[in-house]
Amino acid sequence: MNIYTGNFANLKKYEGRGLFPISIALSARYFSGACYKKLNPDWSFKDDLPSLYIPKYNQKLKQLNPHVVMSELSQISNGKDVVLLCHEKEGDFCHRRLVAEWLEKELNIKVKELGKMETKQIDLFAN
Numbered sequence: 001m002n003i004y005t006g007n008f009a010n011l012k013k014y015e016g017r018g019l020f021p022i023s024i025a026l027s028a029r030y031f032s033g034a035c036y037k038k039l040n041p042d043w044s045f046k047d048d049l050p051s052l053y054i055p056k057y058n059q060k061l062k063q064l065n066p067h068v069v070m071s072e073l074s075q076i077s078n079g080k081d082v083v084l085l086c087h088e089k090e091g092d093f094c095h096r097r098l099v100a101e102w103l104e105k106e107l108n109i110k111v112k113e114l115g116k117m118e119t120k121q122i123d124l125f126a127n
Helices: 008-016 050-062 066-077 095-107
Strands: 003-007 020-023 082-086
Touching: 003 008, 003 095, 008 020, 008 082, 020 066, 050 095, 066 082, 066 095, 082 095
Parallel strands: 003 082, 020 082
Antiparallel strands: none
């Protein structure tokens, strides 16, 4: 199973590529698909500036086992390739890229952002 990240605006494109969409957003009014709440940000820091948000979200990730996360995502998607979704546009600060960086570091895998960021990597763990 491969994991990608993207946003809700491109949902149809992802589904057209055979990817299984999973929301990691706090809310998704118009999305009725699968959600994986363990990767949601907390309401208490969702509006923080990146300089405050990043360490708080990274602390949340440290409490998760990346192997368990991968296993659970695989179970949810029945082994299909997954795209983790939230609202922000490609290139905007977003927790989905923190998740991608964490999975890459912990599991030695590649998690690509689908869209314009595909060729541009941002190290969101620097801080």
